[in-house]
Amino acid sequence: MITLFVRGLPRSSTEESVTELFNQYGVVRSIKLATDIFSGDCRGFATVDMEGHEGRAAISGLDGSVFNGSEIRVGPNRPKNRRGGGRR
Numbered sequence: 001m002i003t004l005f006v007r008g009l010p011r012s013s014t015e016e017s018v019t020e021l022f023n024q025y026g027v028v029r030s031i032k033l034a035t036d037i038f039s040g041d042c043r044g045f046a047t048v049d050m051e052g053h054e055g056r057a058a059i060s061g062l063d064g065s066v067f068n069g070s071e072i073r074v075g076p077n078r079p080k081n082r083r084g085g086g087r088r
Helices: 015-022 052-062
Strands: 002-007 028-035 042-050 073-076
Touching: 002 052, 015 028, 015 042, 015 052, 042 052, 052 073
Parallel strands: none
Antiparallel strands: 002 042, 002 073, 028 042
């Protein structure tokens, strides 16, 4: 399983439209579309979970492509480096 980070999505994007886009490359296991709390519009980014080989195919096929008039960027999700420094 690989988690993809998608950015540059247009405000009109929905979970269904993004799922349909990624289904061209394999089965979408889950999707989390960031939405504005007040308007419900897409905030321009999402995470998509797919199987490894399908996710890599989606990265190579969709990174830099145009989706609903916006250029999207697709890549592996890199978790933030959490190195201590918290409250004690």
